[in-house]
Amino acid sequence: MRSAYKEYYFRGADRIEFPDEVESREFGYIPFGGGMVRHLSFRSKGEALAEILKQSPSSVYCSNARYESPRSPIEEKGWLGAELIFDIDATDIPTACKKGHDLWYCEKCHASGKLPRPPKCTKCGGPSVEFHGTCETCLDAAKVHTNRLVGFLVEDFGVDRGAIRVYFSGNRGYHLHIFDRRFDPLDQQARGEIAEYVQGSSLPLSQSIAATLRRRLPTGPQGAGWARRITGYVGERRQSYEGTLQKLVSEAISSQRAMVDSSVTTDIHRVFRLAGTLHGNTGMSKMRIESTDKFDPQEDPVVLSAKPVSVKAEFYPKFRIRHIDYGPFKAETVELPTYAAVPILTRGLGEVA
Numbered sequence: 001m002r003s004a005y006k007e008y009y010f011r012g013a014d015r016i017e018f019p020d021e022v023e024s025r026e027f028g029y030i031p032f033g034g035g036m037v038r039h040l041s042f043r044s045k046g047e048a049l050a051e052i053l054k055q056s057p058s059s060v061y062c063s064n065a066r067y068e069s070p071r072s073p074i075e076e077k078g079w080l081g082a083e084l085i086f087d088i089d090a091t092d093i094p095t096a097c098k099k100g101h102d103l104w105y106c107e108k109c110h111a112s113g114k115l116p117r118p119p120k121c122t123k124c125g126g127p128s129v130e131f132h133g134t135c136e137t138c139l140d141a142a143k144v145h146t147n148r149l150v151g152f153l154v155e156d157f158g159v160d161r162g163a164i165r166v167y168f169s170g171n172r173g174y175h176l177h178i179f180d181r182r183f184d185p186l187d188q189q190a191r192g193e194i195a196e197y198v199q200g201s202s203l204p205l206s207q208s209i210a211a212t213l214r215r216r217l218p219t220g221p222q223g224a225g226w227a228r229r230i231t232g233y234v235g236e237r238r239q240s241y242e243g244t245l246q247k248l249v250s251e252a253i254s255s256q257r258a259m260v261d262s263s264v265t266t267d268i269h270r271v272f273r274l275a276g277t278l279h280g281n282t283g284m285s286k287m288r289i290e291s292t293d294k295f296d297p298q299e300d301p302v303v304l305s306a307k308p309v310s311v312k313a314e315f316y317p318k319f320r321i322r323h324i325d326y327g328p329f330k331a332e333t334v335e336l337p338t339y340a341a342v343p344i345l346t347r348g349l350g351e352v353a
């Protein structure tokens, strides 16, 4: 695996995207077969790149924060500010298809079953792990929420579209990095409020919004922000809508909110996968995308070679890559393109035969 990753890094070194002020960022990486190495810093992009090529690790991370002393322990780093970041993951967006492709399995005996995951394997008591399958519906849902988030940032927060960089995460979602200095000094609480706002979770109850609207039913969008979104939605549909006004209001919210992982946005000391580097589990690239419409998350981030590898797979649920289904596998040796073999190998559910 390391040689497959190394091959990519030598070929794709120019795809690695470093943030500004590299010297004040904290870097980290996870080597193959090892634990996380953190609190690293480099004087230049060149120095950082040389280390990435040399290590060719399983994962590479960089902070969104800038520090006076990025190598020091967290409390002594001297925090100087951090770009606002959002994480949208298909796993967190409720879609009906998840029942069909998400499951838990036992790392020991490979028993598996439907979610929720039992704390221990129901058959042998071994460690249980969640498996999230990939399907077009879920990946499309992540795109929809990404576009909604961009809408909130541009329309409600006055962010310039050019200041929003959208990245595919390398797995099942998107990272948005906001290069707008107004947000950089914000603390955890302020970032949490922004995350709540875009999710519509800080709004009054739909019952009380409905009570306000009932006094003068809107015929079109009024006000700004969420008020404009809700009145626009209700105004357009209220004539033909069969349910209650309260139900229509909750629908206006749920169909326009952007589901983000708040814990990511509020953590101001986090390190994020560096753009242009490979995901440690999937072998896909975290990559910058210009538009979600043109981006194919099943195809475009697949950057490892197609060279066939013989894999002795102990167990692996059905999965999909480059629009081709593989598996499920159970105690069999299969020949797979490198990019399809990597997810099995990284989970330790198979080995090169």
Ligand SMILES: [Zn+2]
Pocket (backbone or CB within 6 Å): 106, 107, 108, 109, 110, 111, 121, 122, 123, 124, 125, 126
């Ligand atoms: Zn078991």
Ligand SMILES: [Zn+2]
Pocket (backbone or CB within 6 Å): 095, 097, 098, 101, 134, 135, 136, 137, 138, 139
């Ligand atoms: Zn799905």
